[in-house]
Structure formats: C-alpha cells, structure tokens
Amino acid sequence: KNQVEQSPQSLIILEGKNCTLQCNYTVSPFSNLRWYKQDTGRGPVSLTIMTFSENTKSNGRYTATLDADTKQSSLHITASQLSDSASYICVVSARSGGGADGLTFGKGTHLIIQP
C-alpha cells in the first residue's frame, strides 16, 4: 500500500533559526514528489516538485532534497520568518496514475515560528 509519512508532526522554532522537515514514502512506481505549504484557512500552495533524477531543488529559503534510493525527502527552511508558520505537506505521485490519480498525501508537519 502506498504511504507517505511525515515527521515531526509539529515543530516550534524561534524566528531566524533553520529547520528540516522529513518525508518518507513507499509509493511505487515513483514519479515525483511535491512539497506544499498550507497557511491556516487557505489552500495548499506548491513549493517544489522533484522527479526521480533530481536530488535537490530550491525555492527561495526553501530547499527540498530527494533520495530515491532510500525513499526519503526533506524540506529545509533557512532563516525562518514568522510567515513560515504553516503546515507543510509532502505529496508523492505514482507513475501512470492509478487510484486517486496516483497521488498519496502525507498528513503534514505543523510548523510554528515564534518571535
């Protein structure tokens, strides 16, 4: 069964600090992995999309890494800002679609940035 596990479930850090969120998956055959940011009361917004051949991808202060061998991804946030407070969702897509278009969602990491 395809699964996406995210850790930690929640995280509190001080403004200006760095943090790393983890995503482990068992989706097969793998097509791509996405990280989304969801502000409270809003829809998710895409941060990065990585395919099998990509090891790292950046979007401003957000850097995602992918290890397709160990089926792990991380999202690193540098110099956190109060606006980074949100839920971060990992979504893994299976090649050739399938049920739910082959998309498996993690439950998200709830990040709180404290001043």
Next chain:
Amino acid sequence: GAGVSQSPSNKVTEKGKDVELRCDPISGHTALYWYRQSLGQGLEFLIYFQGNSAPDKSGLPSDRFSAERTGGSVSTLTIQRTQQEDSAVYLCASSSPGGYSGNTIYFGEGSWLTVV
C-alpha cells in the same frame, strides 16, 4: 480566471439539508480533484476527473456524496442530507495533464462547510 475558484467560501447549513459546492478549475486543465480536510487533519481524497474518462469515485465516503463535471470544466460536489461529521473544508484542485506528469497541481482556497 488566474487560479482555481471555489464557491461558496463559507456555508452554514442545517443537518439534513443538501449542499452544492462549486469549483472553477484553471482554464484548459484536464484533471480536477476534490479533497476534504477536517480541522487539523490531512487531506482526504474524494473524487478525481480526467478529461472525458470516467471519474475515480473511490474516495467518496458514502452515497450521500456525488460530483459531476460539466463540459470538462466546472465541477459541482453535492452532499445530500448533510450530517455534522460532514463539517470540513472541501478543497478543489486542477492540473494538466495529471499528477504523474510533474506539472503543478493548483488548489483553490476551499469551501468551509459547517453543519449545525
């Protein structure tokens, strides 16, 4: 429009009433998804449309839930005889051609449903 548009943004309804939620996907997007998100929880897949293919309804929680997509564009999610456990945010997303392609999947802001 520039993004995925959902309406209403908020809906309060009485238990037992029917509700309709609307989604306007990004123009030209062939894939359209509906998800449900209860407070503090992850996204739960409901239904997926892809072009003219038969929709994937495997996520609909009961026969009170149905959805249609007219003309390959606008979609309506209907919940009949609403129950309190239906209270959640209903999110619509669209993409082209689909999740496996690596193209961005865009989400709307959601329709917040409260059943009292």
